[in-house]
Each structure stands twice: as structure tokens, then as C-alpha cells.
Amino acid sequence: MTDQVDAVIVGAGPSGAVAARELHDAGMTVVCLEQGAWPDYALARSGHPDFELGARKHWNWDPNQRRGVGDYAIDDRDSDVTALMYAGVGGSTVLYAGHWERFLPSDFRTRMLDDVGDDWPMSYWDLAPFYDEVEPAFVVSGLDGDTAFPEAAPLELPPVPLNAVGRRGAEGLAAKGWHWWPGMNAIATRNVRDMHACGQRTACPFGCPTGAKGSADRTHWRSLVRDGVDLRTKSTVEQVLVDARGRASGVVYVDADGARRVLTSDVVILAANALGTPRILLNSADGAGIANSTDLVGRRLMMHPFGNAIGIFDEDLESWRGPLGQYLHSLEFYETDLSRGFVRGAKWNLLPSGAPLSMMLPGTWGDEPVWGEGFTRLLRERFGHSMIWGVICEDLPDAENRVTLDDRSGSAAEGGIPGVRVHYRTSPNTLAMMDWHLARIEELLQEMGATKVIKNPHLRGTGWHLMGTAVMGDDPESSVVDRWGEAHDVENLFVFDGSTFPTSSGVNPTATIAAVALRNARHLVERRAAVRRSA
Numbered sequence: 001m002t003d004q005v006d007a008v009i010v011g012a013g014p015s016g017a018v019a020a021r022e023l024h025d026a027g028m029t030v031v032c033l034e035q036g037a038w039p040d041y042a043l044a045r046s047g048h049p050d051f052e053l054g055a056r057k058h059w060n061w062d063p064n065q066r067r068g069v070g071d072y073a074i075d076d077r078d079s080d081v082t083a084l085m086y087a088g089v090g091g092s093t094v095l096y097a098g099h100w101e102r103f104l105p106s107d108f109r110t111r112m113l114d115d116v117g118d119d120w121p122m123s124y125w126d127l128a129p130f131y132d133e134v135e136p137a138f139v140v141s142g143l144d145g146d147t148a149f150p151e152a153a154p155l156e157l158p159p160v161p162l163n164a165v166g167r168r169g170a171e172g173l174a175a176k177g178w179h180w181w182p183g184m185n186a187i188a189t190r191n192v193r194d195m196h197a198c199g200q201r202t203a204c205p206f207g208c209p210t211g212a213k214g215s216a217d218r219t220h221w222r223s224l225v226r227d228g229v230d231l232r233t234k235s236t237v238e239q240v241l242v243d244a245r246g247r248a249s250g251v252v253y254v255d256a257d258g259a260r261r262v263l264t265s266d267v268v269i270l271a272a273n274a275l276g277t278p279r280i281l282l283n284s285a286d287g288a289g290i291a292n293s294t295d296l297v298g299r300r301l302m303m304h305p306f307g308n309a310i311g312i313f314d315e316d317l318e319s320w321r322g323p324l325g326q327y328l329h330s331l332e333f334y335e336t337d338l339s340r341g342f343v344r345g346a347k348w349n350l351l352p353s354g355a356p357l358s359m360m361l362p363g364t365w366g367d368e369p370v371w372g373e374g375f376t377r378l379l380r381e382r383f384g385h386s387m388i389w390g391v392i393c394e395d396l397p398d399a400e401n402r403v404t405l406d407d408r409s410g411s412a413a414e415g416g417i418p419g420v421r422v423h424y425r426t427s428p429n430t431l432a433m434m435d436w437h438l439a440r441i442e443e444l445l446q447e448m449g450a451t452k453v454i455k456n457p458h459l460r461g462t463g464w465h466l467m468g469t470a471v472m473g474d475d476p477e478s479s480v481v482d483r484w485g486e487a488h489d490v491e492n493l494f495v496f497d498g499s500t501f502p503t504s505s506g507v508n509p510t511a512t513i514a515a516v517a518l519r520n521a522r523h524l525v526e527r528r529a530a531v532r533r534s535a
Contacts, residue, residue, distance in 0.1 A: 005029045005230075008251055008265040010237045010280065012036075013091020014510055015496040015517035016271035017220035018134060022521035024229050028528075031263060033235040033253050036070030036088030039217055044207030052357040055206040061095055062461060063087065069234060073419030074275065075406050080426045081303045081463040085273055089233060090217030092273065093186075093510065096464065097204045098213045098325035099349060100140045100184040101507035102131050102149060102515075106335060110396075110503050114336045114343045117396050117503040121474045121483035122519075128152065130515035138214035138514065139195050142184035148331040157189045160198060164317040165387045166327030169350040172448035173330055183326030183349060186214030186510070194218065202354040204324040213325075232256070238417055239284035240268050240493060248493035254416075267492045267524065269485075271517070274301060274466035274499040278403045279420050281470065287405075291470070291487040296480050298404055298469050300397040302504035305426050306462035307434050309389045309441040310353070310365065311450035316384045322352040326390075333440065334506060342432040344394040347507045348441065353386040366454045389441045392465075393433045394506035401425065403469055426458075434458075465509050470499035485520040496520050 007023050009016045012034035023030050043058040045051040061084035063071035070087030086095045105124040110117040132153035141157035159182035162170060166182075173180040187204070188195040189212075198212040211218060225231050234256035241262070243249040250264035270277045278298040284290040291297060326349035334345040353359065359382040360370045368374060405418040438455045445453045473479025476488035481500055487493040496517040498509050505512070 004264045005031045006265065007267045007269060008033065008263050009269045009271055010251065011091060011271035011273065011276065011497065012089045012216070012221060012231060013271060013273065013497070014093050014216045014514045016091070017216040017224070018514050018517040019269055019271060019496050019521040020224050020229050021220060022518060022525060024224065024227060026525040031230040031232060033237055033251065033263070034070070034089055034231065034233050035236040036068065036086070037233050038089045039094050039207065041207055041209065044203070044209040046201040046203035046206065046209045052355050059095060059206040061205070061464065070236070072417070073406065075419065075421040079422040079424040080460070081305060081424055082461045083275055083303065083422050083463040083466060084461065085275065085466065089221050089231065090215045092464065093215040094217060095205050096510060098186040098323065099508040100135070100138070100142070100186045100511050101329070101347065103505045103507060103512050104148070104334065105150065107503060107505040110344065116343050118473065120502050121472060124150070127512070127515050127519060130518045131511060134511070134514040134518055138186045138219050139188045139192060140184055140186050140214065141189045143182045146181040148179055148181065148334070157192065159183065160185055160187060160189055160323050160325060160327065161200070162327055163322050165319050165322065165352055166350060168317060168448055169328055169387065172444050175447055176444060178330055178332040180328050180330045183329050185323060185325030187323050187325045188212045188214070194222065198323055200322045202320060202322060202324050202352050236417065237280055239286070240280060240290060242285065242290060242490055247491040267494060269494045269496050271497045273497055274469045275403050275420055275422070277495055277497055277499045278469045279405065279417065282405050283417055291480055291489045291493060293489050294477060294480065296471055299399045299402045300468040300471055301401040301403055301422070301424055301466070302395040302397060302468040302501070303424060303463040304395050304465040304504055305393050305430050305434060306459055307391045307438055307455070307457040308459065309438050309445060309456070310386055310454040311389070311445035311448060312382060312386045312452040313450055314385070317387065319352040319384055319387050320355055324351060324354065326350060333437065340436050342429045342436065344396070344433070345506050346391050346393045346433055346437045348437070349390045351388040351390060353382070353388055356383055359383050359386065364456050364459065389445070391434060391437045391441065392506055392508065393430050393437070395430060395504040396427060397468055397471070397503060398427065465504065467498040467501040467504050467509060470495045471502050472500040473502065484523045494520065494524065
């Protein structure tokens with residue numbers, strides 16, 4: 001079966017959603033193919049007695065454990081960090097905590113400033129107007145004027161309340177003389193358009209029952225479908241087709257009924273994340289791969305090693321309340337200081353510790369056994385009395401950290417497409433960075449009055465931020481796509497997701513993924529219009 005459109009987008013996450021809106025509004029016919037389904041918010045059980053029992057089953061970050069519609073096998077035995085994602089409408093924004101951070105100006109110039117990584121083929125200032133534009137669309141809340149960033153457009157919504165946890169954190173940072181600011185979050189703090197004000201149930205990653213979190217299924221796809229964009233769920237793309245002139249001409253995919261179909265298009269846009277996009281590229285041309293003359297497809301995987309420090313306090317801070325988006329963040333130690341023994345830096349963010357069972361998860365709350373005679377005492381000590389400082393470390397690109405096809409995991413149920421293997425080792429630079437930052441946070445928690453501090457420098461199941469496997473650059477000899485996301489080797493083939501990032505920064509990437517996608521999509525529309533005018 002074959003049909004023809006102006007553009008096919010592979011993946012209904014944030015970059016696919018932003019691109020679909022821009023192309024549709026420009027009058028292009030758009031089909032988006034999403035291998036997962038719509039999220040089922042009937043399974044969002046916050047406020048019900050069974051909430052914590054089912055939350056990590058239905059809303060599990062790890063597809064190997066979740067095994068939902070559209071999930072494919074990921075062999076991560078050769079990885080220090082577990083790659084996490086969500087296959088479905090909205091992509092991983094369905095499960096993210098809503099932390100919204102712009103990259104800083106230095107993030108685009110790490111080679112020039114620190115002689116590491118690669119400079120981006122754009123600057124912060126090139127991207128700034130696109131940040132301004134996507135933030136209202138994702139219902140971003142926060143407080144204007146953060147001293148760590150250049151001036152930006154005013155935010156539509158006020159920040160989430162600091163509550164007792166946030167106030168204690170702000171007081172501690174202020175006492176140390178260190179930067180802090182109320183966090184930016186893709187979380188509605190009052191009713192706006194189709195979104196509802198946050199109910200502060202600490203359920204952000206578990207199917208936000210309030211409808212406050214700015215996940216792309218809610219902020220973009222519902223209106224896109226109403227407006228006529230053709231979104232086809234449970235549709236697994238096998239490969240990108242390339243015509244006799246070497247140009248992308250469509251895709252082969254398996255539809256929801258198991259039928260193999262060909263969808264031809266003027267342009268193909270991959271927005272399947274930094275594992276899914278190289279998976280499709282490497283499987284194209286019947287497994288020979290495309291857009292890979294540099295052997296860089298799948299290489300330079302970055303996943304932001306994450307650690308935390310938990311403080312336990314005598315006072316009841318009601319830390320079961322609030323968003324699992326960030327109360328506040330600190331960028332005090334973000335820029336390079338060589339005296340610390342490493343380059344680049346990290347972001348800190350302050351979180352509530354959540355509901356009762358979250359207090360008792362083995363492996364993150366110290367060495368004392370959870371189950372047994374100490375259970376009641378530990379629960380009383382922790383519940384409402386603890387807070388979490390998260391540390392996101394910048395992950396520098398390494399060609400040996402990569403995604404490859406895993407032929408052993410292919411199956412007819414997956415459309416015959418192999419799964420992937422993840423090869424990833426945390427760098428000595430990142431390990432030194434994490435240890436240094438957690439030592440500073442321990443000092444901070446002691447300043448704040450914590451009676452106990454538990455540090456977790458090496459949390460394996462934290463690979464939420466997937467970047468770098470189809471790197472952008474101006475030189476076709478050292479990159480996969482150009483500054484607009486178009487493949488150097490294959491005309492009319494674009495990559496709009498975080499795969500294209502030359503470096504990872506030390507902050508959450510969704511804001512930059514969305515802004516880059518908007519910039520690329522607008523350029524594509526303008527180029528298409530210019531070609532038509534000259535015809």
C-alpha cells in the first residue's frame with residue numbers, strides 16, 4: 001500500500017510535535033508515524049490507594065521493564081547507564097518531570113572555551129527567539145530574571161510554589177552565597193488553554209492526573225489531530241527510502257494491523273530520539289545503512305550521568321507535596337574551573353521526596369536494610385522529612401559511546417527491525433565532576449540543618465537524556481547532518497531530535513530539542529517556499 005504526502009515525521013515526541021505544527025500551519029500535508037499509542041491516563045492513579053503499586057509498572061521509564069506497545073529491545077549490558085524513554089504520543093515528555101532549562105551560552109562553545117567537545121554550528125543567540133516561542137506552547141512556568149541566563153521573553157505563568165522544601169533550600173543557598181532561582185518547569189501553575197493548574201501530587205512522571213504537565217500529547221498533538229494532521233499510531237518505521245538520485249523519498253513502515261506500507265513524501269524527518277533515529281538509519285537500505293559515510297551514525301551517545309544527595313531533617317517539611325518538577329535550581333558551579341580537577345560543570349535541582357513507598361526503595365536510601373524490624377522507624381524518619389538534590393553532569397561526546405543494531409532481538413512483532421545495543425562508559429571527567437558536586441551539596445545540606453546525608457553518585461537507571469548519535473555540523477567529514485538538520489549524504493532527509501546535539505550541556509535538554517526543531521522546521525518551510533517562487 002502506498003500514499004504520498006509533503007512530509008512524513010517519524011516520532012510523536014516534542015521535536016515531532018513542534019515540526020508537525022510548523023509544517024501544517026505552512027500548508028504542507030503531514031503524516032506522523034508513531035510506533036507507540038496514546039497514553040492511557042485512566043492508569044494515572046495519584047490520589048488512589050494503589051497509586052504507588054502501579055505507577056512504576058504502567059509508567060516505567062525503562063522500556064525493557066515496561067514492555068508497552070511500540071517498545072523495542074535495548075541491550076544495555078555494556079552500558080554504565082540504562083537508557084530510558086517512552087514510545088507513544090508525546091514521546092518521553094509523557095514521563096519527564098517537566099524540568100525546563102535552556103542551554104547556557106557557553107554550552108554552544110565548549111571547544112573554543114574549554115578545548116573539549118565540539119562547538120555548535122549555531123550560538124545561544126541564534127536559538128534564543130525559538131526558546132521564547134516554544135516556551136508558551138509547552139506551558140512553561142517560572143520567574144523572569146534568572147541571573148544565570150541572558151534576558152529572555154517574559155514567562156506566561158508564575159513558578160511552582162517553593163513550599164517548605166524549596167524555602168529551606170533557598171535559605172541554605174543564600175547563606176552560602178550561592179546562586180539559586182525558582183525552577184522553570186513545563187507545568188501549568190494556573191488553568192491555561194487546555195491545561196489545568198498543578199495539584200502538587202508529586203506524580204509528574206507517573207501520568208500527571210491533573211493535566212498540568214506540558215507533555216507533547218497534551219500541548220500539541222490533541223490540537224494537531226483536530227486540525228487535520230494525520231497521526232498514525234502503532235506504526236513502526238522499518239527504513240527510510242532513497243531514490244535513484246540519492247534523495248529521501250519516503251519510508252517503509254508496518255501499520256497497526258501488521259500490514260507493510262510505503263509512504264512516499266517530499267521530505268522525511270526523523271524525530272525518534274537518539275536511540276530510535278540511528279536504529280532506523282542503520283537499518284535502512286536493507287541493513288546497509290544510510291547517511292553514514294562518516295561512520296558517525298550511532299556514535300557520540302550522551303546520557304547525562306545523574307546522581308543525588310538526600311537530606312533528612314528533624315522537621316516535617318511536607319516533602320510528599322509539590323511537583324516532581326524542580327522547586328529551584330542552582331548553577332553556581334556550572335562553568336569550568338580547572339582547579340576542581342575537571343572541565344565543564346553541572347546543574348543542581350531541588351525535588352520533594354514523594355510518596356511513602358518512594359522512601360523505601362532499596363539502593364538509593366543508604367545501606368540500612370529497608371525491610372524488617374527497622375521498616376516503621378525508617379518510614380517515619382524519611383516520610384515528609386527528606387528532600388533530594390539532583391545533580392546533572394555534562395556528558396562529553398566520545399565516539400566509543402554508541403548505539404548499534406542488535407540483530408538478535410529482531411522479531412516480526414517489531415516489524416522485523418532489530419533492537420539496539422548500547423555501549424556506554426562514564427568518563428573520568430564526569431566521575432570527578434559528580435564527586436566534587438556531591439561534596440558541595442553535602443556541605444549545603446549540613447548548612448540547611450540535615451541530620452543525615454545520603455549520597456548516590458552512580459545511579460544506573462537515569463538515562464533520561466539521550467543525545468548525540470547523528471551529530472550536526474558544517475563539515476560533512478565530521479558530522480551527519482548540517483546546521484538545519486539535513487543529512488549531508490541524503491538530500492531531503494532531516495533529523496530534528498536530540499541526536500543532532502554536538503554536546504550535551506549540563507542541563508535538561510527538552511527545551512533545546514524543541515527550540516532546535518522549531519528553528520529547523522521554519523527553515524525547511526522557508527526553503528520550500530523559496531524553491532517554489534523560483535520555479
